Amino acid sequence: MEPVVEMRNVVKRFGSLAAVDHVSFSVPRGSIYGLLGPNGAGKSTTIRMALRIMLPDEGTIRVLGHDLADVNVDHIGYLPEERGLYKKMRVLDVLTFFGEIHGVARAQARRRAGEWLERMQLADRAMKSVEELSKGMQQKVQFIATVLHEPELLVLDEPFSGLDPVNASVIKEIILEYHRSGHTIVFSTHMMEQVDQLCEHICLIDRGRVVLEGALAAIKRQYGHNSVSIRVSGDGSFLKSLPEVESVQDHGNELFLRLRDGASASRVLDAARARVDVLRFEVAEPSINDIFIERVSGSR
Amino acid sequence: MKATKIIRREYVEIVRRKSFVISTLLVPVLMLVFVVVPILFSVLEPDKGYRVAILDQSGAMGAELAAALTDTLGDGSPKYASTVVAAPGDRFDAERTARVGDVQNGVFDIVIVIPSSVLDDGKAGYITRDERNFNVLTRIEDALNDIVIKQRLAAEGLDYGRVKSLTTAVSLEMSQVTTAGGVEKKNVLGEYGVVFAFTLILYMALLSWGVTISKSIIEEKGTRIMEVILSSVTPRDFMTGKLIGVGLAGLTQLTIWALMGVAASTYAATGVVAILSSVHIPPIVFVYFLGFFVLGFLLFSALFMTVGAMCSTDQDAQQLQGLITLPLIVPLLTLMLLIQNPNSPLAVTLSLLPLFSPMVMLARIILIQPPAWQVALSIVLLVISIYFTINFAARVFRVGALMYGKPPSLRELAHWYRQAR
Numbered sequence: 001m002e003p004v005v006e007m008r009n010v011v012k013r014f015g016s017l018a019a020v021d022h023v024s025f026s027v028p029r030g031s032i033y034g035l036l037g038p039n040g041a042g043k044s045t046t047i048r049m050a051l052r053i054m055l056p057d058e059g060t061i062r063v064l065g066h067d068l069a070d071v072n073v074d075h076i077g078y079l080p081e082e083r084g085l086y087k088k089m090r091v092l093d094v095l096t097f098f099g100e101i102h103g104v105a106r107a108q109a110r111r112r113a114g115e116w117l118e119r120m121q122l123a124d125r126a127m128k129s130v131e132e133l134s135k136g137m138q139q140k141v142q143f144i145a146t147v148l149h150e151p152e153l154l155v156l157d158e159p160f161s162g163l164d165p166v167n168a169s170v171i172k173e174i175i176l177e178y179h180r181s182g183h184t185i186v187f188s189t190h191m192m193e194q195v196d197q198l199c200e201h202i203c204l205i206d207r208g209r210v211v212l213e214g215a216l217a218a219i220k221r222q223y224g225h226n227s228v229s230i231r232v233s234g235d236g237s238f239l240k241s242l243p244e245v246e247s248v249q250d251h252g253n254e255l256f257l258r259l260r261d262g263a264s265a266s267r268v269l270d271a272a273r274a275r276v277d278v279l280r281f282e283v284a285e286p287s288i289n290d291i292f293i294e295r296v297s298g299s300r
Numbered sequence: 301m302k303a304t305k306i307i308r309r310e311y312v313e314i315v316r317r318k319s320f321v322i323s324t325l326l327v328p329v330l331m332l333v334f335v336v337v338p339i340l341f342s343v344l345e346p347d348k349g350y351r352v353a354i355l356d357q358s359g360a361m362g363a364e365l366a367a368a369l370t371d372t373l374g375d376g377s378p379k380y381a382s383t384v385v386a387a388p389g390d391r392f393d394a395e396r397t398a399r400v401g402d403v404q405n406g407v408f409d410i411v412i413v414i415p416s417s418v419l420d421d422g423k424a425g426y427i428t429r430d431e432r433n434f435n436v437l438t439r440i441e442d443a444l445n446d447i448v449i450k451q452r453l454a455a456e457g458l459d460y461g462r463v464k465s466l467t468t469a470v471s472l473e474m475s476q477v478t479t480a481g482g483v484e485k486k487n488v489l490g491e492y493g494v495v496f497a498f499t500l501i502l503y504m505a506l507l508s509w510g511v512t513i514s515k516s517i518i519e520e521k522g523t524r525i526m527e528v529i530l531s532s533v534t535p536r537d538f539m540t541g542k543l544i545g546v547g548l549a550g551l552t553q554l555t556i557w558a559l560m561g562v563a564a565s566t567y568a569a570t571g572v573v574a575i576l577s578s579v580h581i582p583p584i585v586f587v588y589f590l591g592f593f594v595l596g597f598l599l600f601s602a603l604f605m606t607v608g609a610m611c612s613t614d615q616d617a618q619q620l621q622g623l624i625t626l627p628l629i630v631p632l633l634t635l636m637l638l639i640q641n642p643n644s645p646l647a648v649t650l651s652l653l654p655l656f657s658p659m660v661m662l663a664r665i666i667l668i669q670p671p672a673w674q675v676a677l678s679i680v681l682l683v684i685s686i687y688f689t690i691n692f693a694a695r696v697f698r699v700g701a702l703m704y705g706k707p708p709s710l711r712e713l714a715h716w717y718r719q720a721r
Contacts, residue, residue, distance in 0.1 A: 051531040053702060078531045084523025089313060100305040102532050145528070 002065050004029050004153055004184040005050055010059030012045050019045045021208035022059070027186055027201065032179050034199035034216075035188040036292065042208040043188040044081050047157050050186075051078050064153060074103035077151035081158045081188075083142045087131040091117065094130055095145055102149035109148060116144040120170070136167050143171055147178070154178060156187035160194060172198070192289040204292060211295050216288075223291045226259040228268060231280035238275060244268050256284070302533045306541025307548070314512075314549040324553045328560050331497070347374045350431060352382045352440075353399050353408040357392050357416045361447050365412065368443040383408075403429050412440060418448055419455075476668070492639055494581055495663045498589055499635060501557070502659050503628055506596045509550040510604035510624065513542065514617055517608030517701070526701050535698045539605065543690075547597050554593055558586040581666075588665050595682045596658030600624065602686070602693040609693075609700035610707045620707065627655035635663065642667040652678050654685040692717070 003026035012020040020042045027033040035043050048054045050061055052068050063071045085094050092113055099109025117123045120140045125133055133141065139162065146154065159175070160168045175185055175198065189195060195202055195216070202219065204212035212219060230239070231254045239255060240248040244263035249256040259265065265283050272278050314320055352369070356362025366382035373379050387395035392415070399411045406429075413425030424444060426437055450460045475483045520526040529538055562583050603624045611617040631638075631650065638647045642664045651661040651670070657678040664670045699716040700708070708716060 048527070048702075053527055053530050073532045076531065078528060080524045080527045082524045084520075084525040084528070086313070086525060087523075088317070093312075097305065097309050098528065101302050101529065 001029050003027050003062075004031075004064060005033075005186060006062040007046070007050070008060045010046070010049060010056045010061060012042075012049060012054065013057050018208050020049070020056070023205065023208070023210050024059075025203040025210060025213045027184060029184055030179070030182050031184060031200045032175070032198050033184070033186045034195040034202040035186060035205065036190070036192070036195055036202055036288070037188075037205035037211075038190055038296070041190075041205045043205055044157055046205070047078075047155055047186070047188060051076060051155060074149060075152045077102075077146040077149065077154045079143060079146040079154075079156040079159055081161070083139055083162075085130045085138060085142060085145070088129055090127055090129055091122070091133065091141055092126040095141065095148060098145040099148040102151075104149045112148055113144065116148065117141075120144060135162065136164055139163055140167060140170070143174070147174070152183055154183065154185045154187075156185065158189055159187050160189065160191065192287065192292060195288050202288070204295065206296050212291070219291065220285050223286050223294070226261065226263060226265070227257060227284045227286075228259065228265050229254050229256050229280075229282050229284050230268075230272060230278065231255075232272060232276045232278050234276040236272075236276065239268075239272060242268060242271055244271075254280070301537070303537040303541035303544070306529075306533065306538055307545040310516075310542055310545025311548050314546065315552060320549070320553070324556055328557060346433075349373055349377065350380050350409045350436065351407070352380050353402065353411045354382055354384045355387050355392075355395055355399055355411055355413045356384055357387050357389070358414055358418065359386060359388060361414050361418070361444070361451065362386065364447050365414070365440075365444055368447065369440065371439070400427060403427060410436070410440075412444070414444070418444075419451055422448065491667065495639055495666050496635065498585070498666060499631060499659045499663050501554075502589065502593060502596065502662060503632055505550060505554060505593055506600050506658070507625060507628055509546060509597060510600045511621060513546050513601050514604040514608040514611075514621060515614065516542070516546075517605060518611055518614060518617060521608075521612060521701065521704070530701060535701060536694055539690075539694055539697055543598065543601055543605070546601065547594065550597060551590065551594065554590060558590060562586055585666055588662055592658040592662045595679065595686065598686045599654060599658075599682065599689055600628070602689040606693040606696045606700075609697040610703075610713070612704050612706075616707050628659070631656050631659035631663070634660075638663050639667060642670075648674065652681060654682050657682055 005025075005027040007026070008024050010020055010023045011018060023042070023046060035046065037043050045054065049056045050063055052071065052073065055068075061068045064075055066072075086097075089097070092110065095113035095116070096106060096109045099113060100106055104112070114123070114126065117126050122133075122137060122140060125137065130138060130141065143159070146156070154175075156175075159171060163171065175187075179185055187198075199216055201215050202213070203210060229251075230236070236255050239245060239257060244259050244267055245257050246260045247258045249258075257268065259268065269278065269281050272281075352366075354362040354365055356365075362384040366380075366384050369380040369382055371379040385395055385399065396413060399408065402408045403411055409428060409431045411425075411427040413427065415424065418424050426440065453460050453463055474488050477483055517526075520529070533541075561581065604621065607617050607620040607624065611620065634646065634650065637644070638650075638660060641647060647660065647664060648670075650656040651664050651674065661670070661675065661678045665675070695717050696713065
């Protein structure tokens with residue numbers, strides 16, 4: 001199946017600086033795709049090119065099976081990194097307008113906006129002007145504007161930044177729901193935990209270059225060090241003298257053991273249970289954060 | 301066409317704004333206040349009487365002046381209650397001091413002092429505490445003037461009535477030959493006022509709507525609304541939509557004003573506004589006014605739009621806006637010259653050059669009837685330059701709309717222009 005977004009050797013320069021430097025990746029249909037990287041890595045520029053807001057200097061971009069020039073932009077929903085709505089407009093009017101410029105008929109846009117506001121518990125604010133809303137509410141309204149036209153592809157630039165935990169989980173729930181109904185979501189973030197929780201595929205960008213790309217599970221396997229975290233009652237200091245253990249990080253209540261290559265985690269568990277009560281035992285996956293730091297610091 | 305959605309939003313949001321409603325209603329009211337009210341004040345005097353003491357050193361003129369002040373109030377009672385105080389030679393100064401005291405104490409409102417020397421040097425006095433009404437002063441002055449002249453003529457053995465009729469002043473009445481060959485009386489002063497009002501309103505409309513567009517683009521850039529819009533609407537559609545939407549809002553306002561103006565100049569002949577009716581504004585002038593607004597708006601707003609696209613803050617934009625405002629100011633500065641000679645080479649040239657023509661050609665159309673070819677040429681040149689300006693603006697807009705930071709230099713601007721195809 002053809003990828004929803006496909007970039008090949010895309011370059012975008014600002015003056016002498018290559019903000020995006022020969023970037024290639026492809027977003028499989030129906031996936032949640034994370035575009036990761038530190039601030040200034042080139043994520044937003046990459047996204048803007050995929051949305052035809054900016055034109056690449058080199059390379060080819062295909063979106064929804066078409067060359068960039070022929071893409072039906074009404075099938076894309078875009079949430080920009082810095083949020084903005086017309087402050088003086090009424091909430092319902094702003095949403096209707098955004099629906100309309102994405103090809104939804106006026107009456108239908110109005111109806112859907114009403115439904116979404118209901119769902120986001122903002123129905124009583126529909127006739128208020130945007131500037132009367134709190135920042136969190138405005139973010140929700142902006143998110144509604146992104147999904148109102150029911151796009152096939154959602155492109156979200158830092159969707160969780162600035163959201164409180166309650167609103168973040170509301171948005172996360174909608175993203176997952178969108179995913180379950182078969183749509184594709186690309187989102188950029190510099191917060192690694194979100195990637196761990198949501199993404200199936202990732203693309204790691206640093207200083208305009210792709211550092212790592214592919215299915216999250218595969219990447220984790222590739223970078224997986226053999227390690228476990230363990231919590232015991234009593235003194236766990238003996239663990240570091242086990243033959244399978246290479247090193248120990250003491251996190252207080254929990255110990256993080258890095259095992260020697262080829263060592264069996266279950267042997268460690270057996271050995272531990274022979275001496276103390278094991279309250280918790282987990283074969284740890286490397287976090288994206290670890291992989292990220294390893295790759296990025298390694299390349300510098 | 302997505303441009304229609306943009307047009308709708310721009311138009312509805314502007315027209316619904318309180319500031320739009322207020323300015324649409326307030327400007328005509330202010331015009332009325334500034335033009336009509338002073339006239340009303342000068343015409344409608346307060347209906348009140350004056351107690352006048354006439355201090356007369358000459359002995360004869362005081363009584364004559366009192367007899368001449370026969371004006372009556374609304375209820376038929378005399379307006380001036382005059383008391384003649386004879387004050388020959390030695391008593392003059394003492395009487396004068398006493399009468400000043402009377403004014404001070406409110407016994408008299410006005411003291412008219414007629415010294416004997418008035419026949420030689422023509423100087424008399426008007427002493428008052430509160431009565432500064434210019435019309436009262438002129439009325440008494442005119443009356444005394446007549447009396448003094450009569451006395452002087454009598455001393456020379458001449459008849460006042462005869463001299464007066466022989467020295468009637470000449471007045472030149474201006475008329476203008478129309479293209480139809482007829483002759484039309486002109487109220488020159490009124491016409492100056494009309495030209496000035498029309499050019500000033502056109503100037504303010506072009507400037508304020510231009511700045512509105514510039515500001516709204518900077519706002520859309522600043523809030524990143526621009527990104528969302530440009531991810532689904534082409535820059536050209538967006539620009540077109542914005543120009544038309546804002547332009548229609550401006551046109552709505554001016555049409556309301558023009559209709560008010562037509563109504564005013566049609567019905568002005570009744571009542572106190574009759575003074576205004578001496579200036580007749582043909583309705584076609586309002587049509588030209590709206591037409592030149594549309595053309596001028598498209599030209600200048602495309603420029604203001606370019607400025608908005610180039611800048612990220614209002615401060616940056618102000619300098620460039622100032623640059624665009626210059627050609628708008630030139631017609632205002634040269635207006636007096638244009639009015640005096642609407643067919644001078646300067647006037648004709650300015651009325652053909654696109655940046656100046658909307659205001660200057662409009663002024664000439666109000667003043668005279670310029671040759672049809674000049675009007676046509678000025679419109680054609682305007683349309684051509686609008687086409688090129690919008691094209692230029694669209695290219696700069698395409699690149700600039702998503703650029704942040706300081707405005708580009710001329711070299712960068714040229715680069716943007718080539719970059720956007």
